[in-house]
Amino acid sequence: MADYQPMTLEQRIAALQAENGRLIDSNNALTQTVIGKMGEINHALSDAQQDISEAVVLAGAKTDQAILNFADSHSDLRINYYDRADHSKSSLNIEAEPEAPHISKWVKVPIATQGYYTYPAPQALTKIHLTRSYSYAPGHSEEDQYSHDWSRSFPQFVLANYEATSDQINAEVERLGLQPKITGGWNACATTQTIDTIKLHGLHPYSMLFVRFVNMLPSPVGSDKTPQNIVEFGGNATFAVDRVINYPRIEV
Template sequence: MSTQAKTLEQLITELHSTNGELITANNELTSTVVNKMGAIDTALANAQTEVNTAVTTADSRISQAILDLAKSHADMRINYYDRKVHTKDTLVQDNALVADPNDESKSIWVRVPNGGDWSGFHTYPAANRMTKLHTVAGYSYSPGYSESPVQYARDWSRTYMQFILTNSEATSEQINENIASQGVDINISLTGGWWNGSSVRDIPSMQVSGLHTYSSLFVRLVNVVSDGVTEPGDKQPQNIIQFGGSCNFAIDRVVNYPRIPV
């Protein structure tokens, strides 16, 4: 079966038609690409705006955090002390320091003497807030180390100091009850070392309900089994007054930060 050959005019017409379809398709593709590029540009612009906003917000929060940190550390309530050296012996003489009737390895709590100068002695610290004790000195040693001919044969205790900032009118029993009821870790304020150097350490700040909020620094002495005892066995800390040596300390100041909870 034969077919009739197309004329030149027919071929030209078909070519024009095909070319028109190609142009239309190309225009549609171009329009699609342009639209997609526009959408991408819009998305990128929106994303950049969001990034800029997030960066600005972060910068603002960081600046505020820095400001809040600065304010929290700048707001201080300070108890001043006289830097006078206090020892186990002077505390016994001046404040009737005695062993705690419930645990003779610890003393009762007594107010740190202020040398007669009441300036800055009573303050209104915030309870349960970060409180720093600044010491000039804090000496603790084991007298049993020097025993002869056998070390620690008689005295195997070492005396440390513990401090707390609380109501000036509080009794030792009230302080102990408050420590127990609030679950306070009093060991964070364990102070003393053979090097007798200055230090800064955390101490608790508490308020006893029903007492005037005037507050002072209290101290108690605590005996532990000396770390020099190589075979402690069943040795227990001994009576705080009779054993452990005459530790000593001197206080520069106590700084309470009312905006920093602990």
């Protein structure tokens, strides 16, 4: 057993003072460390706030530019004006395609009192505005429904070089893999629809609106039947064009 040496009061006081000094030194060191870390944190926060501020400014600038670009893309228009005159299968004297008689050949949409050629951007967003778009199924009114006429005619549109032939348009539509949309309804309401724009090389770039008609099977008709000749069946689909707008800066 180690010898125990009792401490006098003065020795105890001196020992406590020494321990207290060490505690004070440790506390001061800890305080300096905390202060240093807080400084680093404040500096990092300041840098982060600066980065955030710069990012906000940059995002705002990009947003403003995007809005301007969007506005520019929608305000840059190439427009064909038309006269809202009614056109139909009969008025356009359509002809059936020899190899696909349920489809007509492409014909130009006539311009009577207004209109001019445009230089549309090919394969850019193009909208046709129709004041009338009427399609109906004659077989619906037959006593024995769809026993004689089980087809329904719809128009399809494309903007193309005014010198283009129907065969040239068909070839370009096939080459590009385009699928012209149909339009028309029982209510004959005004409508707006996206159409295709093509440009045939070697032909004058002036462009006009072309239309063709296609016979389809009304929903009540079974798939065992096929669409009939476009000239003789499907009803006299009718349309009237207000304008065609090509957005050259909007690609599709």
